[in-house]
Structure formats: C-alpha cells, structure tokens
Amino acid sequence: MPQNIAIIGAGIIGLSTACKIQEDIPGCQVTIFYDECSPNTTGDISAGLVCPYLCGDDEEDQAIYVQQTLRHLRVLYNRQDAFEIGISKMSGFIIGGDTIKPNAFKEFPNFRTASEAECHCFLRDSKERPVYTLTTWICECTRYLPWLTKNIELKGGKFIKKHISSFEDLSDFGIIINCAGIGAKFLTSDKELYPVRGQVCAVEAPWIKHFYLFGKNYIIPRLTDVLVGGTNQYDNYNLEVDKEDSDKIWIKCCEFEPSLRYSKIKSQHVGLRPKRTSIRVELEQQKLSNRTVTILHNYGHGGAGVTMHWGCAIKASQLLQQHLNFLPKL
Structure with a gap:
C-alpha cells in the first residue's frame, strides 16, 4: 500500500531525508511543508564545511x-556536474583544537597533527597549539538544496509553503517526519533542544x-x-545582523588573515543552529485526531x-522501513 x-x-x-526515503520506499508519496526554503535556510547561511562542530555527546x-x-559526498564529487551540485574538496587547519576528539575525524583523508613548517605559514601565536590539518568537502547548500529539491520533484514529491504549529495540522497523514530544526522545540516541547x-x-x-x-x-x-x-x-533567537558582532568577527579574522582587509564584503547573515545533547533520530506513535500516527x-x-545529513537520512529511512516491515529489526 502506498505510504502518504x-x-x-x-x-x-x-x-536529504525525503530523497533517501524516496529511494528506499517504492511508491511512497512525499509532501514537504516548510516555512523557508533555499536560499533562506540555516544550511544556506553556513559555509557547508563538512566537519563535526557544535554537535551532541552521542x-x-x-x-x-x-x-x-x-x-555520499565522495560519490557526488566524482560526477561531472559536481560544481552545479555544490560539492568541492577542501583542505585546511584547525588551530587551537585542544578539544578535538580524533575518533570523530578518523574517516577524513589526511587528518593529522600539522607540521611545524605548515604552521609557520600562518600561525603567529605559538600559544594557539595544537594544530590539526585535514582534507574534507564543501557542500554548498545554495546549490545542493535546489539540486535535492529537483530530484525530489522528479520522483513525484510535493512542496507546500505552510507553517506547521502542531503535529495535529498534519493528522491526515499516516507518517510525519519532523525535520524542523530549531522549530522542533515548539513542536515537541523538547527541553534538550536550544538555538x-x-x-x-x-x-x-x-x-x-x-x-x-x-x-570561535x-x-x-x-x-x-x-x-x-x-x-x-x-x-x-535574534535573527538580525548585529553590528557589534560584525565588528568583532571582522577584527578577529583580519588579525588572523590580514589580507582579508582587501576583500569586498558581499553579505551578512544570521542562522540558528539546533543544538541538542544528542541528535534525535527515532520513531514514536502519537494520537492525533483520534487516530494513531507514526x-x-x-x-x-x-x-x-551538513556534516551528518546523509548518515542521518540513512538512519531515518532504515527506521521507517523497519516500521513498515521492509527491513528486519536491527
């Protein structure tokens, strides 16, 4: 029976969750409800650097x-249209990474402690050690999200601009997937989630x-x-650009890289990262309008x-397939 x-x-x-579910569950009908879409999401505002940052304890x-x-990104990078998708390779440095947990970086190519010669090129303050270097990906959402959207629509997915204030607003659906970012706090009253x-x-x-x-x-x-x-x-929760913050960011970054003073400022943006003690990827049943909804x-x-999106989409799809008895329980 087709799933709505x-x-x-x-x-x-x-x-990414919608795209993975369309791949894994034949005949499903996906409808995405949203307040904002690209280029106005938190991901669009971000650099898209694939690197564990401000995530939970799990x-x-x-x-x-x-x-x-x-x-997943390695596969996309090998496509001829990688630039249009928004995927590029990037190397760089984490300076003063005394809280770095190497286990989180074991899959990154060339992750290691930077050499003295490498540090000499940019490090001016010897107190800012240790320094790590690695190669990773940039997944630029202003390109990547429209590409995902196009793929979802080609498979019959629908998009509706509508604010969802309660799961009751979607009680006609048998399955609801909550990917609301910081908005999930108000949908679930989750006290562990904050911006x-x-x-x-x-x-x-x-x-x-x-x-x-x-x-920082x-x-x-x-x-x-x-x-x-x-x-x-x-x-x-302030989404307005703050001049004092702008000045502090500019001063600090120009101290580190003086050539930035010669650059042209294009735009400034603010986003709210949805931080939680652990990432929540799980199923529950709720009674909505006198019927049980997953x-x-x-x-x-x-x-x-950006760093974990496809892995979390895989986990979400697996949970849903198990719930629908498409896969054995893990």
Whole structure:
C-alpha cells in the first residue's frame, strides 16, 4: 500500500531525508511543508564545511553519520556536474583544537597533527597549539538544496509553503517526519533542544585557498566566495545582523588573515543552529485526531547538519522501513 508521508522542513535534513526515503520506499508519496526554503535556510547561511562542530555527546552514532555522509559526498564529487551540485574538496587547519576528539575525524583523508613548517605559514601565536590539518568537502547548500529539491520533484514529491504549529495540522497523514530544526522545540516541547546563534559574513577573497578554524572564528572558502565568522551564542533567537558582532568577527579574522582587509564584503547573515545533547533520530506513535500516527524525528544536529545529513537520512529511512516491515529489526 502506498505510504502518504509528510515532512516538516525543507532544509538539508528535510530534503536529504525525503530523497533517501524516496529511494528506499517504492511508491511512497512525499509532501514537504516548510516555512523557508533555499536560499533562506540555516544550511544556506553556513559555509557547508563538512566537519563535526557544535554537535551532541552521542559520539558513536555521530561517527557513523559522518562516515556515511563522507562516502555520499565522495560519490557526488566524482560526477561531472559536481560544481552545479555544490560539492568541492577542501583542505585546511584547525588551530587551537585542544578539544578535538580524533575518533570523530578518523574517516577524513589526511587528518593529522600539522607540521611545524605548515604552521609557520600562518600561525603567529605559538600559544594557539595544537594544530590539526585535514582534507574534507564543501557542500554548498545554495546549490545542493535546489539540486535535492529537483530530484525530489522528479520522483513525484510535493512542496507546500505552510507553517506547521502542531503535529495535529498534519493528522491526515499516516507518517510525519519532523525535520524542523530549531522549530522542533515548539513542536515537541523538547527541553534538550536550544538555538546557538551564528553570524557570518561572505566576502570576495579568491586568493584564500584553505579553511582555518580558530577558537570561535573561522575563514572558509566556498565555490565563489569566502565565509568569515562567527558567533556561538547559546539560547539566542535574534535573527538580525548585529553590528557589534560584525565588528568583532571582522577584527578577529583580519588579525588572523590580514589580507582579508582587501576583500569586498558581499553579505551578512544570521542562522540558528539546533543544538541538542544528542541528535534525535527515532520513531514514536502519537494520537492525533483520534487516530494513531507514526512520527519520525530527525533533528538536533547543532552546527553539523551538513556534516551528518546523509548518515542521518540513512538512519531515518532504515527506521521507517523497519516500521513498515521492509527491513528486519536491527
């Protein structure tokens, strides 16, 4: 029997989950409800750097999500249309990474402690050790999300711009998938979920070829610009660009990379990362309008939604297939 599935959220988590479910569950009808879509999602605002950042404590699950996402992006990068999809390879450095958990990076090519010669090229303060280097991917959502959207529509998926304030709004559906990001807090009353406000600035600086993560700040090249940031302001819902934050970001990043002073500022943006003690990918049953509805949650990725999106989509699809008796229980 064809499954009628509602998905809340058209960000990278909602779209990748929809795409994977369409692949795995033949004949399903997917309808995505959204407040914002690309280019106005949190993922679009991000650099799209695939690197564990501001995520929860569930390290074992995260390692699997990261591994599966890296493999997926490697396949996409080998396509002729990788640039149009928004996938590129990127090397760079994590400076002052004393809280780095090497287990989370074991799948990244060339992850290692940076050499003295490498550090000498950019490190001006010897107190900012240790330094790690690695090769990873940029998954630029302003290209990637429209590509996912197109693929979902080609398989019969529908998109409806509508704010969902309660699961009751979707009680006609037998299956609801909650990929609402920080909006999941209000749908579920989840006290473990809270926003971490991030403010960034996009500049034209084509001479910068490597990414640099240092403390709360970063300089990350994308396909056609460079993103500098940022802020990690917990439980802050302000979506307006703050001049004081802008000045602090600019000063700190220009101190690290003085050539940025010659770059042209293109735009500034603010996003709310949905941080949780652990990423929630699980099923539950709820009574809605006197009928039992299956709700599949996939939210709480913090600053690592891009980094773990495909792995979480795989887990969500597996849970749903098991629920529908398509797969044996793990």
